[in-house]
Amino acid sequence: MxxxxxxxxxxxxxxxxxxxxxxxxxxxxxxxxxxxxxxxxxxLLDDEPRNKALIRKVDLILLPLLAGTYTLQYIDKSALAYSAVFDLLSSTHMTSNQYSWLASIFYFAYLVAEYPWNILAQKTRIGLVVSGNVIAWGSMLMITAACSSFAGMAVCRFLLGQPFRAGVFYSCNGLGAMLGGILTFGIGQIKTIAVWRAIYLILGGITVLWGLLMLVFLPNDVISAKRFSVEEKSLLIGRNRLGRTGVINHQIKWYQIREALVDPQVWILFWFTLLNETINGGVANFGKLIIKGLTHDPLTTVALGIPMGAFQIFFILSGTFIASRFRNCRTIVMLVYLFPTIIGASLLWKLSHETHKVGVLFGYYIIGAYVCSLVLALQMPASNLGGYTKRSTSVALVFLAYCAGNIIGPHAFLAREAPLYQTGCKLILACSSAQAVLAVLLRVLLTYRNKKRDSASEGNLEAVAANDDLADMTDFEVSHLYPLVFMEKC
Structure with missing residues (x-):
């Protein structure tokens, strides 16, 4: 040292x-x-080369594991949509209405399990919890291949909704869509067993192997990570304390839960996520069926769906780059990146699926821009909220909205309207327009808070320097004591 x-x-x-x-x-x-x-x-914090080297080391250890996990879970979750393009509905004698409930039932379990898993991760070893659930996820996916009816599929789909998710690496959504399409295109050539069963068996097996890899290499937290020296851990702790949010605290603080429940920022993010995932619930499960209405060939449908992944990568990476490059523009990016979704839904709704197939495909490709807005929204609890319990509670509330939206979305895509799904398109337009209003309200709120703190500051930075503790304070507490330390990101 x-x-x-x-x-x-x-x-x-x-x-x-x-x-x-x-x-x-x-x-x-x-x-x-x-x-x-x-x-x-x-x-240590003043040593810029050492900080950059440490950031690179963290990226090399964590990002491949977490990005790979999110890519696989996106592909796995899309297995239902891929299967529907092939022989799932006919093989299991499932109706379109049952398919909608199958898409929703996953999120009922997620709705119930999210907060208990957050508490378990807070009180135990998060790396072990994540890895174990990835293995359980893959295993349940493989078991699904043995189902032969809606009831069996519903049970397995429900159980799939319970594993803890590894972070919100939505930048892997597009990659998952592309890889999932390529894998499914290859699996679609299989003639020995039902294609939908092969999809679940192969994707589930890959996920189980990845979960075992995570079990070996994913650290539980900064303190117990074996590949970091004492000096490096100290520097990581120092970087965390710059936000006055601490590293991890196993004590549940009820006043922080109450504070999360009365914070307007949390509820704006709640409704923003609810509307966003209502869109997602429909697009993710019925988007490929819309494409199938253009071609009627399962393999061609899968192939035509692959470019949407590339569009999502572009939207997510460009939007997050702009938000990182220019200060306090995240809510602006959240607003602007809803416009392609509005345009795309309008194209799907109004263009003829017989004479304007290219236009319909283009609308489908750009509709996924809403994911970028969600990525930025989901980052806000971590960057704007202090206090470990408050952040955990806020994240749980936002993910409750995430689940509820995905439950609602599929039921707006009515079987009698296939493959146009006019009601579904109208719902997407309504939700994305309401999100735009919420993005503006969020910016107004955060700008107001920042201005209020600026005016309240009386040279408190000296007091901060003298206060060396790493107390688990919330953003309200920090802003009251040290207005300039904790600025809301907008």
């Missing part, structure tokens, strides 16, 4: 008080255990 360590007697007396340490998160406990002072951490 060299100059990073400092002897116990030199650490400030208040840092060693037993009563204080019990309120610290594990990051602060780690610093005390290794006798690392906040002055040492500041020297």
């Amino acid at each position: 060299g100059d990073v360590k400092k002897s116990i007697p030199d650490v400030e007396e208040k840092d060693l008080q037993v009563g204080t340490i019990t309120e610290f998160d594990e990051g602060e406990v780690f610093l005390h255990t290794h006798a690392i002072t906040h002055e040492n951490i500041q020297r």
